[in-house]
Amino acid sequence: xxxxxxxxxxxxxxxxxxxxxxxxxxxxxxxxxxxxxxxxxxxxxxxxx
Numbered sequence: 001x002x003x004x005x006x007x008x009x010x011x012x013x014x015x016x017x018x019x020x021x022x023x024x025x026x027x028x029x030x031x032x033x034x035x036x037x038x039x040x041x042x043x044x045x046x047x048x049x
Contacts, residue, residue, distance in 0.1 A: 018028060 014028070017023075018025065021028075023031070
């Protein structure tokens with residue numbers, strides 16, 4: 001799997017996620033950095049194995 005296709009899929013996933021939650025990109029970045037699990041009943045995984 002090429003890096004570019006995986007980046008594109010990740011970007012479209014994030015776009016859908018931001019649209020659903022109404023967050024802006026900086027909000028999502030800050031949330032991921034500061035409170036990885038505090039606010040969410042299920043942890044949101046930005047990385048896929």
